[in-house]
Amino acid sequence: MCPAIILLSALLLQSPDEADFLLTNIADARIRTSDNSSAQLSSWYSRKPIIMTLVYSRCPGVCNPYLLQIRDHVLLQAAPVERFQMLVLSFDTEDSPAQLRKLAGFNDSSPPPPNWTFGVLEKENSADLLSSIGFQTQPVNGTYDHNTVMVLVGQDGRIHQWIEGLPDNRQWDRLFRELTNDFVPVYSTLNRNVWTSCFQYDPASGYWKVNWGLLMILAPSALTVCIIMILQAIATSGRRKRNLLILIPNNHEYIE
Amino acid sequence: MNTSYKKSTLLWLITTLIVFLVAIAFGLTMRMEQAEMVKIGPLNFYVLMTSHGLLMAGVWFVAGMAGIEYILSTYFPVPRWGGMIAYVCTITGVVILLISTFLTKFHAGWYFLYPLPFYAKVMESGPLLFLVALTILGVGWLIWSLVLIFTILRNFTVAQALAWHHISGRPGPTVAPFILISFVSLIGVTACILAAVVLLVLYYLEFLKSGSMSNDPLLMKNLTFFFGHTLVNEMLYLGLAVLYELFPRMAGKPAYKTSWYVGLSWNATLLIVLFAYFHHLYMDFAQPVAFQFVGQIMSWFAPLPAACVTIFSVLTTVYRSNMKWSLASLLYFFGVMFWAIGGVGAILDAVIANNFVLHNTQWVPAHFHTYNLLGNVFFSLAFTSWFADEIGNKKIAPGLVKLIFSLLVTGGVGFVLAFYLGGAFSVPRRVDTYNDVVNKGVSLAQMAVVFASLYLVGMVIYTFDFTKRCARQLFS
Numbered sequence: 057m058c059p060a061i062i063l064l065s066a067l068l069l070q071s072p073d074e075a076d077f078l079l080t081n082i083a084d085a086r087i088r089t090s091d092n093s094s095a096q097l098s099s100w101y102s103r104k105p106i107i108m109t110l111v112y113s114r115c116p117g118v119c120n121p122y123l124l125q126i127r128d129h130v131l132l133q134a135a136p137v138e139r140f141q142m143l144v145l146s147f148d149t150e151d152s153p154a155q156l157r158k159l160a161g162f163n164d165s166s167p168p169p170p171n172w173t174f175g176v177l178e179k180e181n182s183a184d185l186l187s188s189i190g191f192q193t194q195p196v197n198g199t200y201d202h203n204t205v206m207v208l209v210g211q212d213g214r215i216h217q218w219i220e221g222l223p224d225n226r227q228w229d230r231l232f233r234e235l236t237n238d239f240v241p242v243y244s245t246l247n248r249n250v251w252t253s254c255f256q257y258d259p260a261s262g263y264w265k266v267n268w269g270l271l272m273i274l275a276p277s278a279l280t281v282c283i284i285m286i287l288q289a290i291a292t293s294g295r296r297k298r299n300l301l302i303l304i305p306n307n308h309e310y311i312e
Numbered sequence: 313m314n315t316s317y318k319k320s321t322l323l324w325l326i327t328t329l330i331v332f333l334v335a336i337a338f339g340l341t342m343r344m345e346q347a348e349m350v351k352i353g354p355l356n357f358y359v360l361m362t363s364h365g366l367l368m369a370g371v372w373f374v375a376g377m378a379g380i381e382y383i384l385s386t387y388f389p390v391p392r393w394g395g396m397i398a399y400v401c402t403i404t405g406v407v408i409l410l411i412s413t414f415l416t417k418f419h420a421g422w423y424f425l426y427p428l429p430f431y432a433k434v435m436e437s438g439p440l441l442f443l444v445a446l447t448i449l450g451v452g453w454l455i456w457s458l459v460l461i462f463t464i465l466r467n468f469t470v471a472q473a474l475a476w477h478h479i480s481g482r483p484g485p486t487v488a489p490f491i492l493i494s495f496v497s498l499i500g501v502t503a504c505i506l507a508a509v510v511l512l513v514l515y516y517l518e519f520l521k522s523g524s525m526s527n528d529p530l531l532m533k534n535l536t537f538f539f540g541h542t543l544v545n546e547m548l549y550l551g552l553a554v555l556y557e558l559f560p561r562m563a564g565k566p567a568y569k570t571s572w573y574v575g576l577s578w579n580a581t582l583l584i585v586l587f588a589y590f591h592h593l594y595m596d597f598a599q600p601v602a603f604q605f606v607g608q609i610m611s612w613f614a615p616l617p618a619a620c621v622t623i624f625s626v627l628t629t630v631y632r633s634n635m636k637w638s639l640a641s642l643l644y645f646f647g648v649m650f651w652a653i654g655g656v657g658a659i660l661d662a663v664i665a666n667n668f669v670l671h672n673t674q675w676v677p678a679h680f681h682t683y684n685l686l687g688n689v690f691f692s693l694a695f696t697s698w699f700a701d702e703i704g705n706k707k708i709a710p711g712l713v714k715l716i717f718s719l720l721v722t723g724g725v726g727f728v729l730a731f732y733l734g735g736a737f738s739v740p741r742r743v744d745t746y747n748d749v750v751n752k753g754v755s756l757a758q759m760a761v762v763f764a765s766l767y768l769v770g771m772v773i774y775t776f777d778f779t780k781r782c783a784r785q786l787f788s
Contacts, residue, residue, distance in 0.1 A: 199492065226393065252514065253528040264600055269531035272514075274540060276506035276584060280499060284470060291465035 076190065077218040082209050083184035087145060087175035088271035089153055089261050094178060097143075097185070101209045104171075105216070105235060106141045109206040112148035112189050114199065122204050123160045125222055133228065137171045142301070146176045147186060149194060189215065208234055315788075317385045318703050320395050322786055324378035325696050327399075329775040331371045331406065332689075336365040336771060340764045345744050347757035357744035358419035358432065365422020365739045366409060369544060372684065373501075373709065374402055375692040376550030380494050382555050382699070384460060387491070388467050394459025401452020405445045412441035421742070423540045426532030429515065443515055454505045459500045464491060474582075475575035489568045492575060493553035497583045503586060504542035511535040512718060525576040530598050534589075535774065541589035545614075548683065549581070551691025552622055555644050558698055559626060562641040563633040567626060577617030591662040595671060604664065611662035615655045623652055639713045646648035646721060647690030654683025657732070659770060660758060672742075674753075677737025678728055685767075686724045693720075696778060704781035719770025726763025730756045 088094040100106050109126060111119035123144065130142060131292075144156050156174040157163075168174075177185060186193065191200040208217035208231055216234055219227050233240050254269035338360045344350045345357050345712050352360070377398070384390050412418040418438035420428040429439045468487060473495040479483030498672050513537075516526050556568050570575075590607025593599045626648045635641060655681030659754065670676065701707055739746065739753035746753035 167544070197400060250526060250528045251576065252531050254531050254534065255598070269528050272510055273534050273538065275510055276503045276535075279506050280503040281459065283502065284499065286466075287462050287465050288470050291462060294466060 060161075061088060071121050074218045074220075076209070077215045079214050079216070080188065081213050082207070082215055083188040084213070085185035086178040087143075089173060089175045094175075098140050100143060100173065101211060101213055103211070104141050105211060105237075106143045106209045107231070108143040108145060108189075108209060109204070109205065110145050110147050110186075110189075110202075111156065111159065111176075111200075111204075112146045113151050113159045114148065116199060118204060122222065126206065129228060131169070133232060135150055135257055136236065136304060139168055140171065142169075142172045144172070144174050146174075147182060147191070147202075148180050149182075150175060151176045172309065190218065190220070192245045232291065316392060317382060317390070318785055320392060320399075321378050321382040321699065322703065324395070324399065325699065326372060326779060326783065326786075327403070328371050328375040328378070328692070329696070329771075329778060332366055333771055333775060334767070335364050335367040336369060336768050338367070340761065340768060341392075342744075342758045343757050343764060346746065347761050348745070348754055349758070353543070354744045355417060355419060355434070358421065359413045359417055361742070362419050362421055362424075363410060364411045367406070369422065369540070369547075370402070370682065371404070372688050372692055373453070373543060373547040373550075374398070375696075376547045376554075376688075377453070377460075377501075377555040379692065379695040380460060380498075380550050380596060381456075383490060383554055384463060384494060387488075388463055390463045390661070391459055392402060394456045394660060398452040398456035401448050401455075403453065405449035408441055408448065408671045409445035412438050412445055415439055418442045421537055424531055425536060426515075426527060430518070431538065439515075439519060443512060447512055448509050450505050450512065452511075454502065457498050457501045457505065461495070461502065464495050464498075467678050468719055474579055475570045476526070479572050479575040479579070480571045481572065487570050489570050489574055489578075490553050490557040492570055492578050493549060496578045497549040497553060499548040499582060500542055500549070500585055504539045504546065507535050507538040507542070511539060517555065530593075533593060533596060534599075537589040538586075541592060542585060544680070544684070545585050548688045548691070549585075549618065551647075551688050551695070552618065553623070554695050555646075555648070555691055556625070558695065559641070559644050560629055562698075563635045565627045565629055565633055574621055574625075577621045580617040580682065581614070584610050584617070588662075591667070593774075594664055594667045608662065608664055611659060615659065619652060619655055623648060631655070632775055638697065638701070639708060639717060640694045640701070642713070642717050643690040643694035643697065643720075647687050647694060650690065650724075651683045651687030652677050654687055654728075657682060669733060669738075672740055673735040674731045674739045674756075677741055678731030678735050681731060682728045686721075686728065690720075700778050700782050703785050703786065706781060708777060708781070716770050716774050716777075719766050719773070723763045723765070723767030723770055727760050727767060730760035730763065738765040778786070 057197050082097065083097045084096050086094055087098055107122070107130070109122050113119070118174045146156055153174040156176075157168065160168065160174070162168045162172075162174075185191075189205055189207050191203065191205045193200045204221055206223065207215050210216045217227070217231050219231075224230065230240055232238075252269045252272065253258060254273065256265040256267050286304060341352065341493065342352065342357055342360050342364065345352050378395070381390055381395055416438035416506060417434035418429075418432065418441065420439075420442070422434035424442070429442065442760045468485065468491070471486055472487055473491060475492045478487065511532065518525050518527050560567050587606055587610040590599070590603050591611045593607065600783060626645060627714055629635075657675070660666050661675055661679060668788045697708070734741075734753055734756045737750070737756075739750045739756065746757075
């Protein structure tokens with residue numbers, strides 16, 4: 057019983073995978089961007105791709121350092137601001153956009169770039185949005201336990217990149233390539249769920265590993281050799297019988 | 313010779329010629345659309361492209377197989393049920409294929425590259441019908457191929473059929489080049505049809521699991537070209553096997569013998585052709601670089617054994633011979649020469665550096681139309697002409713020989729020349745209209761329409777004459 061429970065919990069607690077979200081539609085939630093204005097999420101992504109992340113300002117843990125690191129990386133990369141919008145949302149309805157701005161280290165003397173927006177999810181459809189991007193949250197003593205997720209949403213409203221935790225250099229590189237429509241050579245997540253892939257490729261090391269699919273390329277040739285051998289065996293036995301018939305022409309009953 | 317072999321071969325050849333005329337009409341309509349002479353729209357263009365490509369590949373494959381079966385039956389008794397099953401499957405498969413393309417508007421192109429079949433459709437039933445059609449064709453052809461292989465193995469061991477004793481100089485039964493080449497080709501045919509089986513199973517799985525399973529595009533592309541490229545090569549070799557049997561007879565020379573170099577070259581061909589298809593994946597960055605090198609090297613080596621030995625044999629046969637040039641011998645001789653020209657075009661395209669420039673241009677249809685339309689088709693037409701002379705009531709009129717041959721060669725050469733020029737001017741392939749940047753494509757398409765019409769006229773006369781001379785034998 058006990059191992060079964062452990063196994064079950066391990067399965068239930070398994071963290072989501074990028075492949076579960078790639079090219080899926082994001083829920084079109086309503087966002088409050090100031091005390092008296094709000095808009096649908098689609099009003100952003102329909103104009104330009106968005107990089108979106110979720111935090112909350114009262115977070116005693118990861119939100120502040122996470123957001124600061126993301127800010128630094130986006131600003132340092134000098135990503136083309138006209139190509140995308142940066143959306144920092146709070147899932148805590150008690151938050152305000154101004155608090156989020158402060159959490160990201162911006163103030164009046166160092167304002168955020170023009171493509172940055174801070175907003176708070178309206179309560180009624182926030183759950184849809186959170187589940188559509190695999191954001192998990194649970195209230196604990198007035199605060200929240202949560203994971204950290206950053207998504208790149210295309211103008212079609214679909215998730216083009218899903219990153220849990222802080223992106224590594226490879227993920228940042230891919231994200232900016234996506235934004236600038238540069239060629240993305242490898243989606244590392246693809247092979248994990250496709251058992252028929254010919255090769256596993258680790259883009260970080262550039263190392264190839266042979267996978268099951270290659271066997272399927274070889275299968276037709278191997279199968280042909282087997283079939284020819286079987287036909288040869290059947291034909292040889294038939295030929296022996298015929299030779300026997302020639303040697304003992306009057307003994308047909310015996311042969312049969 | 314049992315008359316039932318003649319009748320079944322005749323049935324195959326008449327069917328082949330009729331389907332060929334229909335497929336030419338499809339191709340001609342596509343070129344007319346590109347020439348802005350008719351307006352059928354992109355959807356119908358791709359419907360025609362899918363039907364045209366598959367019908368052409370299929371029809372000349374079965375013509376080659378029919379030739380092999382007929383000549384093989386002059387050596388040993390061949391079970392007829394293999395050919396009969398294949399015929400029923402071919403007719404059924406072609407009907408379902410045409411329903412999938414024309415009624416459900418399935419339009420993924422002749423090699424239905426993954427994942428296009430799931431998108432290039434108008435009705436949901438289109439891809440399924442298409443897959444069913446391919447399955448039926450594959451089952452029929454696989455059975456036919458195995459029956460012919462078994463017929464050879466009833467009389468020779470594998471080593472003997474592959475002429476290993478001729479190569480090593482050990483004693484053994486005499487194996488005619490026809491048997492060797494047929495055996496080599498049929499092994500290749502079996503392998504590529506089995507590749508199609510694996511491919512179709514993966515397609516069915518994805519189709520039936522409707523989204524919960526996806527295939528690896530690299531694997532699917534490898535399997536697609538293992539099947540497609542190898543099949544197209546093997547069907548050429550089927551035609552060559554018959555050529556090795558008939559051409560010396562036409563020249564009044566002794567039959568070809570399987571010397572060590574003929575044996576070696578066809579054994580090499582058996583292996584090389586299975587790896588040459590890698591050149592279709594040069595653009596696939598995920599394919600390991602080693603495979604790309606294998607593809608390039610095998611593409612270079614592929615024509616050496618078969619083509620060089622065949623060209624050498626054909627030239628020496630003609631040299632100082634008493635050849636009476638009939639339509640059959642003319643088609644064989646020129647077929648080999650055009651095959652060589654198309655082969656050079658193919659090798660140029662198979663060089664990685666060239667492929668980056670030529671890959672999506674009309675150079676590609678140029679080279680494969682050269683060795684198919686003017687090579688493989690000529691081989692099968694040569695066999696058909698020889699067959700008609702064998703069983704027909706009377707010989708073809710000499711004037712008609714000149715007319716048909718001139719129309720086929722002039723029409724064929726002009727038609728492929730338009731493609732080659734298109735390739736040289738970077739005119740893209742697989743598009744129904746040309747924009748201003750490549751507007752040369754329009755005038756080249758107009759040129760192609762004229763020459764393709766000549767070819768079509770030649771084929772109509774040929775088919776009419778063949779049917780007139782031989783059809784009565786079917787019911788005798």
